[in-house]
Amino acid sequence: MSHYPSYLKQFHGLPVHLFDADGDGRGRPRPEPASVAWKLSTDREHAFEPLWQRFLDQVRAEEVTALVIGAWWQSWDEHGxxxxxxxxxxxxxxxxxxxALFLADVESEETEISWIRQGHLxxxxxxxxxxxxxxxxxxxxxxIEPVRHDRLRTLRIESGGMPAQPVRALAAxxxxxxxxxxxxLGTPDFGGDCEAEDVTALLTALGHCTELxxxxxxxxxxxxxxxxxxxQAPVVAGLTSLDLSMGTLGDEGAGALLSGQPLTHLRALDLRYNFLSDELAQRLRETLEPHGVDLVLTPAPRSSYNPEARYVAVGE
Incomplete structure (x- = not known):
């Protein structure tokens, strides 16, 4: 199973609908503005700004509830x-x-995740x-700059390498x-210079997010x-699901989870794509599954050239 992100089919509980500036074809009427998540995407032969203007001209923006931005560049994406x-x-x-807004709903055929240039969120x-x-x-x-936002319920950032700055800013x-x-978080090979101290600081700050x-x-x-x-993070006590998948989790990390605060209150714990020994995987099952925790422990594929090597699921 590939972990690389693919085009969104649903967003914010709505089907994603690609806006066609020339009409939806086959004589079909456009969907109602609030019934879909509108996706705007261009190619290297067309600029984004004219597409955006046609969208404003043809769709009742005041009724739109969800937007998805796909590819926006024509040549090398100098400005992000x-x-x-x-x-x-x-x-x-x-x-x-x-x-709801999604930025850069693109697949690797358009550009690799590590090549996507983001901006000031x-x-x-x-x-x-x-x-x-x-x-x-x-x-x-x-x-990301330190801000207060009273309505935001869901924040998802996918990367092959997360810089430390956004993680530190989220903590503020x-x-x-x-x-x-x-x-x-990704890997330093693709710009991910976030360190354990940054994660600890963020987890501490999340203790104030009582709805998480x-x-x-x-x-x-x-x-x-x-x-x-x-x-060790107090925020975990209020969670119903925890996802530590797709990384280089091994016995050391699994041992820390077993010796730390109880996780038996969770409905789901996702540890798929891991590098655990059979012994640690079994200990996790024996500790959590009797309490009804939906535990996912699918192991990562091992390199035939270097079976001990660990790699994140999504880098480039």
């Missing part, structure tokens, strides 16, 4: 997504019902104080409504250290 964010935030007043939060969900693909150039943000947080129910800190080559930090 910030020019697109300029266009979006300049028209924020035209989208009073917008509740905090400006989106400031532009839409009623926003409830943000998804981001790509970590290079991602900038205030999200009283946050229920779902998912971060793919799902936490994913995953796809990391410091997954053992992440697990050790999670094992």
């Amino acid at each position: 997504i910030d020019p697109v964010l300029d266009l979006l935030t300049a028209e924020a007043h035209r989208f009073p019902r917008l509740r 905090s400006r989106v939060l400031r532009a839409w104080p009623e926003l409830e969900e943000i998804g981001v693909r790509g970590g290079e150039g991602l900038v 943000c205030t999200f009283p409504a946050l229920r779902h947080l998912e971060l793919w 129910r799902h936490l994913g800190v995953k796809n990391s080559d410091i997954q053992d250290a992440v697990a050790a930090a999670v094992a």
